[in-house]
Amino acid sequence: MSLIPRQKPLVPDAHSSNSSELAILDVAEVPAPLRRRVLQAYAIGDAGTGMASALIGFYLFVFYTSIAALPAWVAGTVLMVVRLWDVLSDQLIGWLGDRTQGRLGPRIPWMLYCAFPLGISMALMWWVPPWGDWLRFSWFVVISTLFMAAYSGVNLPYSALATELTTNVRLRTRLNTARFTGSILASLLGLMLAALLTHQGAKGYQLMGCVAGSVLVCGSLLSAIGLTPAARYCRRPVANHQSLLEQLARIRRNGRFVRVVVFYLFVWSALQLMQPVSLIYLSTVMHLPNLWSTWMLIPFQISAMLGLWIWNSVAATRGRIFALKVGGSFWIALCLVALLLPALNPLQGPFSSSGNSTKMVLLILAVLGLGSSASMAYLLPWALLPDAIDADAEHPAGLYTAWMMLVQKFGSALSVFVLGALLSWSGYVASLGFEQSVSALWMVRLCMGLFPALMVIVGVWVMRSWPQASKE
DSSP states (O other), X not given: OOSSOTTSOOOOOTTOSOGGGSOOBOGGGSOHHHHHHHHHHHHHHTHHHHHHHHHIIIIIHHIIIIISOOOHHHHHHHHHHHXXXXXXXXXXXXXXXXXXXXXXXXXXXXXXXHHHHHHHHHHHTTOOOSSOHXXXXXXXXXXXXXXXXXXXXXXXXXXXXXXXXXXXXXXXHHHHHHHHHHHHHHHHHHHHHHHHHGGXXXXXXXXXHHHHHHHHHHHHHHHHHHHHHHHTTBOOOOOOOOOHHHHHHHHHXXXXXXXXXXXXXXXXXXXXXXXXXXXXXXXXXXXXXHHXXXXXXXXXXXXXXXXXXXXXXXXXXXXXXXXXXXHHHHHHHHHHHHHHOOXXXXXXXXXXXXXXXXXXXXXXXHHHHHHHHHTHHHHHHHXXXXXXXXXXXXXXXXXXXXXXXXHHXXXXXXXXXXXXXXXXXHTOOGGGTTOOOHHHHHHHHHHHTHHXXXXXHHHHHHTSOOOOOTTO
């Protein structure tokens, strides 16, 4: 059964550089069963990358410091160096993606060809070579650079399709909701896998990387195959002969995009600061046993998945900016709660006394609230991005998406780099467990609570007003 509406006969030249010669499909106009197929295929596309992002966000810093025995500041430096490469690679892939031509359209070939390199590099990221510190540092930089380049090759064209598959605002929001629902479901499975394997040490981390790499390959390929019928005939960027610098200058003049990308930088950096420090916060500050700490990430991801649908519903009924302001306000309040939560008694089990039980219930409620409110950082920036792309007459979705991906990666790297520097400066030593100095314990609390809250405040302020879309 074809995805193409019968009232639009198609005789496109697949190699034509002029998008006006191609019949344009809008997924909002196809029959409901076919639209569901596109939504399902789009949901699958971020499953592997969502799992990888969760494992990297929550565990890679801990892996570098505890398993690979790198100092905290060196671990943060690895991720920062890798993101410097992304400054070039993301823009290059976005620019090339907008100019890719062929019978499958400009996006699908990238997803197909980069799937296997992405999975292989994911597996190798969690192997500790038996070399000296600086050789291990070099290995982690090289393999992470390869991973991020392949990640861009899959995820950037995939993300651009949300803009090109339809011009309908609600359907675009549904596409991104489906995307991040699949992402968070996969990340939930990844965190369960990590909770089962990471206590085995280096061998467990290796096995976790191999499983995640396999999911990356399968998810990327299945999504590309499922989206191909629609992606072949959906809207494409207008081909032109402008240089890359000229196109980047036009992007900078797009006021809507500048606001979206600044908003995304702050809220995503807040989330990425909280992810790696959360395990340290739970075990070192709150005195949870290590096994409990790893399993506490599961309710966070479950509540984040539910939060996606809450903010999707709020955005559909009250508007995206209203959802942004409400979600941001809850997030800020709960960050401050996490800053001040009392620690459990480490000499007693989490539920072995009334005092610890009360503190544990408060901690669980805070984790659930943080997950549901912070999920707005996944959904709303990407739901607002198509408005910014539509403001550009030529709709170069690849380049705009490349900048969003760059901000995503730069925010992740900057957050972990700053975290490593602050923890080292405060005197944090991973091998000491919860017997840290007072300054180290307070620094962990600040990185979990106050600093993210300040970043979310700035992000919400940047988006304090936004033109209401005509189709919203």
